[in-house]
Amino acid sequence: MDKEPLDRIGRLGLTVGSATCLEGAIMGKRLFRVEAGNCCDHALAQASVLMDSARRASFIGVMDNEPALIWASYFLGEMAKALMDDAHMGISKKLLAA
Template sequence: MTPSLLMPTVGGATFGKCNAQDQRLFSVNAGVSSVEALEHASLLMNCVNTLSFMGAVDDGHEATAMRWASHYLSEMAKALIDDVTLGLHPAQEPT
């Protein structure tokens, strides 16, 4: 069996650390098309690239907001990619 991007997300990835116990506030929903999840991750990363560049060239108060926004968006994108990867592991051929 070969890995397939037709597999849905498994819902195992979380993001949004909060409180002293580093609990996660959000998670990826199971059952979303992996292709759509990766497309969404790509869109999020495009926003991250734009915001991080703008934050790097801006020395005003807005730069701090842009850096935090890019941090949170990148965490969301990573969770999507991690969740797709979790779904691919069981589908890989034994070595």
């Protein structure tokens, strides 16, 4: 992403910082939130990497009977979903403003 021209960065919009993931110990509290102001293009690309990692961890965890990898897959999937949800909100916001 560092090599992309500045006019291409954020062409889909910027993350809004609303999506969260992973339940906290206190009811209704979440552990993580997507940071606002990140490029939606990059957020979606990173979500794809997280989803691939989750898929691989899930497969290996099941095949090798490794519960820790199955839990890692769950956490990676939650993070990917938060990134995609927040990027979607940023894209929608940009489209509505246009």
